[in-house]
Amino acid sequence: MAEVSLKGLTKSFGDETALDNITMTVPDGSFVVLLGPTGAGKTTTLRMVSGLDTPDTGSVSIGGVDMAGQTPAQRDVTMVFQQYSLYPHLTVRQNLEFPLKSPILKTPPDEINRKVGEVAEVLQISHKLDNKATALSGGEMQRVSIGRALVRQPSVYLMDEPLSSLDAKLRSDLRVELKSIQANSGATLLYVTHDQIEAMTMATHVGVLDNGKLVQFGTPREIYENPVSVYAASRLGQPRVNILPADLFGPAPSAAQTIGLRPEHIVQGEGQDSLVTRVEHLGDQTRLHLVFKDHEITTVTHAHTELNGGDIVKIRPNNPYYFDATGARVA
Amino acid sequence: MSFSVTEPNKSTKWFAGLLVVTYAVVTIIPLLWIIATGFKSPADSISYPPVVVFEPTLEGYVNLFTDRTRATDDMLEAAGPPQTWYDEIARKRGTIISGPSRYGERFLNSVIIGFGSTFLCMVLGTAAAYAFSRFRVPLKDDLLFFILSTRMMPPIAVAIPIFLMFRNLGLNDTHLGMILLYTAVNLSLSVWLLKGFIDEIPIEYEEAALIDGYTRFQAFYKVVLPQAATGIASTAIFCLIFAWNEYAFAVLLTSGTAQTAPPFIPNIIGVNGKDWPAVAAGATIFLVPVMVFTVLLRKHLLRGITFGAVRK
Numbered sequence: 001m002a003e004v005s006l007k008g009l010t011k012s013f014g015d016e017t018a019l020d021n022i023t024m025t026v027p028d029g030s031f032v033v034l035l036g037p038t039g040a041g042k043t044t045t046l047r048m049v050s051g052l053d054t055p056d057t058g059s060v061s062i063g064g065v066d067m068a069g070q071t072p073a074q075r076d077v078t079m080v081f082q083q084y085s086l087y088p089h090l091t092v093r094q095n096l097e098f099p100l101k102s103p104i105l106k107t108p109p110d111e112i113n114r115k116v117g118e119v120a121e122v123l124q125i126s127h128k129l130d131n132k133a134t135a136l137s138g139g140e141m142q143r144v145s146i147g148r149a150l151v152r153q154p155s156v157y158l159m160d161e162p163l164s165s166l167d168a169k170l171r172s173d174l175r176v177e178l179k180s181i182q183a184n185s186g187a188t189l190l191y192v193t194h195d196q197i198e199a200m201t202m203a204t205h206v207g208v209l210d211n212g213k214l215v216q217f218g219t220p221r222e223i224y225e226n227p228v229s230v231y232a233a234s235r236l237g238q239p240r241v242n243i244l245p246a247d248l249f250g251p252a253p254s255a256a257q258t259i260g261l262r263p264e265h266i267v268q269g270e271g272q273d274s275l276v277t278r279v280e281h282l283g284d285q286t287r288l289h290l291v292f293k294d295h296e297i298t299t300v301t302h303a304h305t306e307l308n309g310g311d312i313v314k315i316r317p318n319n320p321y322y323f324d325a326t327g328a329r330v331a
Numbered sequence: 332m333s334f335s336v337t338e339p340n341k342s343t344k345w346f347a348g349l350l351v352v353t354y355a356v357v358t359i360i361p362l363l364w365i366i367a368t369g370f371k372s373p374a375d376s377i378s379y380p381p382v383v384v385f386e387p388t389l390e391g392y393v394n395l396f397t398d399r400t401r402a403t404d405d406m407l408e409a410a411g412p413p414q415t416w417y418d419e420i421a422r423k424r425g426t427i428i429s430g431p432s433r434y435g436e437r438f439l440n441s442v443i444i445g446f447g448s449t450f451l452c453m454v455l456g457t458a459a460a461y462a463f464s465r466f467r468v469p470l471k472d473d474l475l476f477f478i479l480s481t482r483m484m485p486p487i488a489v490a491i492p493i494f495l496m497f498r499n500l501g502l503n504d505t506h507l508g509m510i511l512l513y514t515a516v517n518l519s520l521s522v523w524l525l526k527g528f529i530d531e532i533p534i535e536y537e538e539a540a541l542i543d544g545y546t547r548f549q550a551f552y553k554v555v556l557p558q559a560a561t562g563i564a565s566t567a568i569f570c571l572i573f574a575w576n577e578y579a580f581a582v583l584l585t586s587g588t589a590q591t592a593p594p595f596i597p598n599i600i601g602v603n604g605k606d607w608p609a610v611a612a613g614a615t616i617f618l619v620p621v622m623v624f625t626v627l628l629r630k631h632l633l634r635g636i637t638f639g640a641v642r643k
Contacts, residue, residue, distance in 0.1 A: 052538050072541040079542045081535050088536075089557040102544025148543070 002063030002155035002188060003028040009048055009058035011212075018044040019055070020212040026156075026205070029186045031179070033199040033220075035235050036209035042192040045209070046158045049190060051075050062155050073104050078149040079158040083165055085145035086133040092144050093129040096120065099152050119147045122181070139170040146174070150181065157182075157189045163198065175201055196236050200224070208232045230327040233260050239287060239298040241321070242266075248293060249317050253331045260321035263299040271316025276307050290315065362618075368611035376607040390424075391608025393417045395434050395599065395616075399426035434613060437595040442620060443506055444591055445575040448513035452570045453563055455514070456521030457529075461551060463522065464529040465537075475523070482519045487579045497584055504585045512584070513574040521566050528562025529555065564631035568624065575621050592617050 004026040011019040019041045026032045034042040047053040048060055051072035060067045067075055078099065086095050096116045100107040107115070120126040123143045128136060136144065142162060149157055162178075163171045179202045182189050193199060199206050200220050208216045208223060208231070216223055216232045227233035233241045242261040246252035249272070252259060274292035286305050290297040292315065299315075307313060322331040339347070368376050370387040399421050402410070410427055413419040421428045463471060493512065494503075502508030532555055540550035556563075578593045585591065596613045599606060 050538075050542055052541065071546070072538075073544045073546065077542060079539065081539060083535070085535070085539070087539070087554060089554075098540070099543035103546070103549065104544035148539075 033203035040209040256322035394609040460525035
């Protein structure tokens with residue numbers, strides 16, 4: 001277990017800047033989720049930590065030791081890939097043994113057996129140990145892949161969208177499993193996703209990346225409740241935060257260009273009229289699609305609402321966010 | 332992969348089957364004919380109309396593997412009764428076996444040179460293909476084109492410079508010379524084929540192995556190589572078939588020590604009149620190693636030939 005510290009990481013591929021001066025500390029024993037759309041630099045950051053790529057400038061240190069010049073094998077990290085996660089020519093057991101048999105670890109055979117057995121037990125794949133890796137379903141493959149990371153006790157676990165190729169049910173099961181494994185082992189985990197539910201449910205800290213820049217780093221709650229920009233606010237929350245002209249509801253702070261409203265920032269039944277265009281019953285809640293002064297707003301209301309399309313509902317902002325012309329938060 | 336939606340009807344299947352069987356028969360007949368000729372007597376081998384049913388004899392094989400001298404009755408008398416079954420066959424024709432022929436040696440040369448160059452070609456080819464596939468090589472595209480361009484003319488076009496080079500280097504009529512030559516000729520195609528196969532192996536596997544605590548070479552050896560086995564096997568077959576069948580360079584550059592079977596087989600024709608059964612026997616035996624090699628690796632070969640036809 002160790003702290004991971006990134007200082008001024010910059011990396012370009014040709015003309016593309018993949019990482020732009022990333023500085024971040026992943027505390028020991030934390031579960032850090034890197035959040036951002038495709039191309040934001042999430043995977044590149046993981047690759048810098050793993051040693052598969054080296055930064056143009058800046059440094060990576062793990063457990064206080066500078067990693068410059070260290071090979072991936074020397075860094076004592078493990079990585080779960082999004083796909084192609086298992087060695088297709090090996091059985092499940094051989095896949096799980098593979099890291100333990102490496103020249104760096106050289107684990108004795110009885111210990112290999114014990115560890116593989118334990119991990120197989122946790123991930124419920126004991127009965128599949130002697131199957132060929134390619135004979136597994138997608139969910140089983142990904143479980144084995146996570147298992148291959150767990151058989152070692154590395155300083156840092158790196159996971160690159162490990163659940164993205166799975167169906168919804170399995171994804172939520174594995175989410176719970178991963179979180180409890182991390183919590184029980186006290187492992188440091190750096191996890192890449194663009195799924196905000198994964199970020200909200202598992203992370204102790206979230207790093208929001210935009211175009212190679214780290215725009216905000218904090219607990220999921222901090223980022224949800226106190227986003228630094230339109231971009232950060234848009235990463236979390238469902239339905240998404242509504243971004244509207246700042247003076248739509250009345251006077252706004254002088255620098256403000258836009259107002260950001262999450263559903264909980266919209267008080268219903270008070271204020272000005274808006275038109276309900278669509279009502280979506282999701283079971284536990286209902287989504288309302290409104291039009292207010294020619295602007296569309298999406299919010300939620302209680303599950304058994306009587307509202308229908310064409311109805312009028314009064315709304316009023318309550319503690320909204322204000323952003324300036326560049327998208328930065330001003331209030 | 333795509334499949335046609337409608338099942339072909341019965342008559343279409345029959346027609347297709349018939350076509351395939353006919354084609355197979357047409358292509359296999361010459362092969363069967365040469366195998367059969369190896370077991371015919373010299374008279375049967377040239378009879379017209381050709382005989383299909385004949386009394387098999389090993390005379391062709393005996394003639395292939397032995398040198399014989401024509402003997403007078405006195406000499407036959409002096410030699411005493413035949414000691415072995417092949418001695419007996421030779422006596423019937425009024426000859427005495429004077430020793431083994433060169434065919435065994437030549438055949439062994441073919442094996443050494445064919446398999447040796449194939450092995451060397453696979454080692455060098457896989458390494459080069461891996462580098463081209465995975466590393467940032469300066470001028471990669473130009474180099475690859477240059478490598479392929481060496482295959483654009485028939486190799487025999489450079490026969491004379493190669494002959495002179497070999498003479499100066501003392502490589503004429505040596506196993507090493509022939510192995511190097513066949514390796515050089517085969518390497519370009521091998522690099523291209525193997526690069527295609529290695530390109531298809533996702534780089535994530537190696538990266539996973541690097542993180543799992545292995546060095547780049549170990550990752551190559553333990554992860555890439557097993558997955559490239561199919562490609563390597565089918566490329567090896569192509570290389571072996573070329574080296575095995577090669578005739579022109581073998582005639583030009585070998586005459587004794589390192590002579591392979593292809594230039595030797597025609598020699599048989601001239602020794603004691605036109606001995607077609609012996610030639611056929613030589614050709615039949617010559618077929619065996621490539622056939623065995625190909626049959627052993629046939630699954631890979633099929634995949635190798637259809638490679639590139641289906642893109643994911």
